[in-house]
Amino acid sequence: MFLLLLLLVAVLPVSTEGGKILWGTEAKPHSRPYMAFINFYDSKSHLWRCGGFLVREDIVMTAAHCNGRNITVTLGAHDINKQENRQHILVVKSVPHKYFNRKTLVNDIMLLKLKHKARLNNVVQKIDLPRSQDWVKPGQVCTVAGWGKLANGSLSNTLQEVKLEVQKSQTCLKMSKDYNNSIQICVGNPKEKKATAGGDSGGPFVCHNVAQGIVNRKFNTIKPPRAFTRISSFLRWIQEKMKLLQQP
Numbered sequence: 001m002f003l004l005l006l007l008l009v010a011v012l013p014v015s016t017e018g019g020k021i022l023w024g025t026e027a028k029p030h031s032r033p034y035m036a037f038i039n040f041y042d043s044k045s046h047l048w049r050c051g052g053f054l055v056r057e058d059i060v061m062t063a064a065h066c067n068g069r070n071i072t073v074t075l076g077a078h079d080i081n082k083q084e085n086r087q088h089i090l091v092v093k094s095v096p097h098k099y100f101n102r103k104t105l106v107n108d109i110m111l112l113k114l115k116h117k118a119r120l121n122n123v124v125q126k127i128d129l130p131r132s133q134d135w136v137k138p139g140q141v142c143t144v145a146g147w148g149k150l151a152n153g154s155l156s157n158t159l160q161e162v163k164l165e166v167q168k169s170q171t172c173l174k175m176s177k178d179y180n181n182s183i184q185i186c187v188g189n190p191k192e193k194k195a196t197a198g199g200d201s202g203g204p205f206v207c208h209n210v211a212q213g214i215v216n217r218k219f220n221t222i223k224p225p226r227a228f229t230r231i232s233s234f235l236r237w238i239q240e241k242m243k244l245l246q247q248p
């Protein structure tokens with residue numbers, strides 16, 4: 001029955017009823033307990049949202065371009081307007097990658113130190129990081145989730161998810177010469193509509209329950225592919241910074 005439903009979803013033509021993420025579906029509530037909803041202000045006091053994911057009780061990983069003032073993290077959320085289960089925690093320190101480049105958007109990775117440890121439970125859990133030998137390959141299909149824009153342009157209140165296929169590096173290089181396959185993953189089949197959208201930035205690209213990528217940049221507002229940060233290329237940086245963020 002479940003398989004049949006999946007097949008139906010896969011073959012149904014894209015409908016016009018709003019669409020989710022861009023043409024994904026609503027996640028089963030709390031099926032991704034590592035997801036963090038992030039709010040922050042830019043220098044003009046404009047409020048932004050990003051995704052992130054819990055990698056240690058006191059650390060959330062996200063994209064460096066999600067850095068700003070008064071960053072807060074909400075864990076245990078599905079519908080961000082509902083209070084139940086939520087842990088709302090202030091960020092006391094943000095550690096973006098030193099070589100994050102706002103123009104080329106490479107090295108788009110950041111750690112957020114929480115004011116206090118999250119309480120782990122059914123709806124709040126950590127996610128594993130890759131090992132250095134993990135290399136996500138073209139053709140692999142993994143999942144990304146977020147509270148970003150839906151196909152109709154509205155930001156989503158509920159967590160949405162979508163399966164996306166890893167592409168050859170040439171697919172992204174064709175879009176921009178700044179794409180670097182040794183530190184990024186090219187994601188999303190250009191022949192499909194499914195993609196991440198504004199507000200999904202910082203969320204994890206999850207393969208076999210391991211966070212392999214971070215939602216990073218688009219080349220085109222609507223059309224895939226997208227470039228994600230390749231986490232397995234940053235393990236030394238992550239280890240070093242996580243040690244520095246150890247509680248005294």
Ligand SMILES: *[C@@H]1O[C@H](CO)[C@@H](O)[C@H](O)[C@H]1NC(C)=O
Pocket residue numbers: 017018019150152153154
């Ligand atoms: C977009 O779609 C969502 C979900 O289907 C719906 O809740 C929302 O009201 C829609 N927004 C607009 C502007 O139509």
Ligand SMILES: *[C@@H]1O[C@H](CO)[C@@H](O)[C@H](O)[C@H]1NC(C)=O
Pocket residue numbers: 041045069070
């Ligand atoms: C950020 O936090 C500071 C200190 O708590 C507060 O004074 C300020 O109003 C906040 N800024 C915004 C944009 O919320």
Ligand SMILES: *[C@@H]1O[C@H](CO)[C@@H](O)[C@H](O)[C@H]1NC(C)=O
Pocket residue numbers: 180181182183
């Ligand atoms: C890709 O990134 C790696 C690691 O930062 C760097 O050594 C290499 O020079 C970059 N390649 C290009 C073409 O920029």
